[in-house]
Amino acid sequence: YEWMHHSVAPKPHADENFRVSIGGPECTRPYSASVFNISAMSFGALSPNAVRALNAGAKKGGFAHDTGEGGVSPYHRENGGDIIWEVGSGYFGCRHLDGTFDPDEFARIATDDQIKMVELKISQGAKPGHGGVLPAAKVSEEISRIRGVAMNEDCISPATHRAFSTPLEMMAFVGEMRRLSGGKPAGFKLCIGHPWEFLAICKAMLQTGIYPDFIVVDGNEGGTGAAPLEFMDHMGMPMREGVNFVHNALIGINARSRIRIGAAGKIATAFDMARAMAIGADWCNSARGFMFALGCIQSLSCHTDRCPTGVTTQDPSRNRALFVPHKVERVYNYHHATLHALAELLAAAGLEHPQELRPIHFSQRTSTTEVQTFAKLYPSLRPGELIDGTSDPRFRDAWAMARPDSFAPAD
Incomplete structure (x- = not known):
C-alpha cells in the first residue's frame, strides 16, 4: 500500500493550470506544456474521429496531443490543438520511398506552428525492442499517403x-x-532496457555537447492492442523504476536542470501523476485514460478493424459510432477533472505546484512490519556523481560498461 502525506497546514486550493517549460539552452522556441497530455497514439491505429476528438479536446483544454509514430494527419490539424510530433523507426510522414529519413520533408512539416515539439521514438513500453505493425487491412489509401507506405x-x-x-x-x-x-x-x-545503453547515451551527451530538451520514459506496463503477450508481461523496466533511473542518471552527469522528463505508463489518475512526479517526472502522458474518455470498452479488436465503438477502426460505418462533439467534451472533462484532483492533493499536502513534489512526500508499506518513504526506496545520486565516479551499485557497473561510440557494453 502506498500513500501521500498530508499537511496540518494545508494550502488554499492551488491553481489547476499547471505548466512546465520545456526547452534547454539550444532550444530557441521553448514550449509551455500542461503537466498532463495525450500520450502517443497513431492515426491508423486510431480512427479519424478519434484523432479529431482528442485534438479538439486538447485545444479546448490547453494541453498537448502526441501524434504517435503514424505521422501528422489532416485530423490532427483541423481543430488546431498543440501537437507533439513523434517520429519512429519507420519515419512515417518524413521518409523516402526506400524507408530512409527525409530531412527536407521533416523540416517542411516540423516548422508548422501547430507542432510544438518533435520526439524521436526509440521504443515503447508495451513492446520495447520489437517494432510495430499496422495490418494491411487497416492501410487505407489515406494512410498510405500520410505515412508514405x-x-x-x-x-x-x-x-x-x-x-x-x-x-x-x-x-x-x-x-x-x-x-x-x-x-x-x-x-x-524510450522504455529502459539495458541500463548501460541509456548511460551510453548520457556519455554521448557529455562528449558531443548535444543534449535533448526532454526525455519521455515509457514503462513496460504501457498498453497497446498489438503486442506479444510475453513482451507486455515481462519485457522492459516498469515506468517508476525507469523514470527514477533516468532522473538520477541526468543528475549524475549534471544535466537534470536542462532536460525535462515525461512519464508514460498506465497513468490515469491524479495520484498516479503525483507519485511519478515525486520520483523524477516533470509531466505525465496518458493513453488509456484518454482512450476511455473516447469510449473504448477494451473489446480487444483493435487489430481487426472492427472496433465496436469507432475508436480504432478505419471502417467509415464503424467510425461514425464515435460522435466527435460529445467525445471532445469527455476528453476535455477528463483532463480538467484530473488536474482538479491533482490540485486538491497538492493543497492538502501544503504544496502549490507539482514541481514541489519530492520522494519524502510518499510512503510505501514494504512488509507487514515496515513502512519506508520513497526517499529511502528511491535514493538520489549527488550532482555530477557519475562523472566523479560513483560507488552506487545501481549505476557503478553499468556506467563502467557504457560506451558513447556503441550501444554494446564495454568488455
Whole structure:
C-alpha cells in the first residue's frame, strides 16, 4: 500500500493550470506544456474521429496531443490543438520511398506552428525492442499517403533505426531534429532496457555537447492492442523504476536542470501523476485514460478493424459510432477533472505546484512490519556523481560498461 502525506497546514486550493517549460539552452522556441497530455497514439491505429476528438479536446483544454509514430494527419490539424510530433523507426510522414529519413520533408512539416515539439521514438513500453505493425487491412489509401507506405501491405515499423546506430549518432540526430524544426524542443522516448545503453547515451551527451530538451520514459506496463503477450508481461523496466533511473542518471552527469522528463505508463489518475512526479517526472502522458474518455470498452479488436465503438477502426460505418462533439467534451472533462484532483492533493499536502513534489512526500508499506518513504526506496545520486565516479551499485557497473561510440557494453 502506498500513500501521500498530508499537511496540518494545508494550502488554499492551488491553481489547476499547471505548466512546465520545456526547452534547454539550444532550444530557441521553448514550449509551455500542461503537466498532463495525450500520450502517443497513431492515426491508423486510431480512427479519424478519434484523432479529431482528442485534438479538439486538447485545444479546448490547453494541453498537448502526441501524434504517435503514424505521422501528422489532416485530423490532427483541423481543430488546431498543440501537437507533439513523434517520429519512429519507420519515419512515417518524413521518409523516402526506400524507408530512409527525409530531412527536407521533416523540416517542411516540423516548422508548422501547430507542432510544438518533435520526439524521436526509440521504443515503447508495451513492446520495447520489437517494432510495430499496422495490418494491411487497416492501410487505407489515406494512410498510405500520410505515412508514405504502400497499400495492401503490412505497414512495418522496424525494431531498429536506420538513421543512426551509435549513441553519438543518436545525439547528432536529435540535434538535427531540433535544427530542422526551427529550434523547437527535440527529445526522445524510450522504455529502459539495458541500463548501460541509456548511460551510453548520457556519455554521448557529455562528449558531443548535444543534449535533448526532454526525455519521455515509457514503462513496460504501457498498453497497446498489438503486442506479444510475453513482451507486455515481462519485457522492459516498469515506468517508476525507469523514470527514477533516468532522473538520477541526468543528475549524475549534471544535466537534470536542462532536460525535462515525461512519464508514460498506465497513468490515469491524479495520484498516479503525483507519485511519478515525486520520483523524477516533470509531466505525465496518458493513453488509456484518454482512450476511455473516447469510449473504448477494451473489446480487444483493435487489430481487426472492427472496433465496436469507432475508436480504432478505419471502417467509415464503424467510425461514425464515435460522435466527435460529445467525445471532445469527455476528453476535455477528463483532463480538467484530473488536474482538479491533482490540485486538491497538492493543497492538502501544503504544496502549490507539482514541481514541489519530492520522494519524502510518499510512503510505501514494504512488509507487514515496515513502512519506508520513497526517499529511502528511491535514493538520489549527488550532482555530477557519475562523472566523479560513483560507488552506487545501481549505476557503478553499468556506467563502467557504457560506451558513447556503441550501444554494446564495454568488455
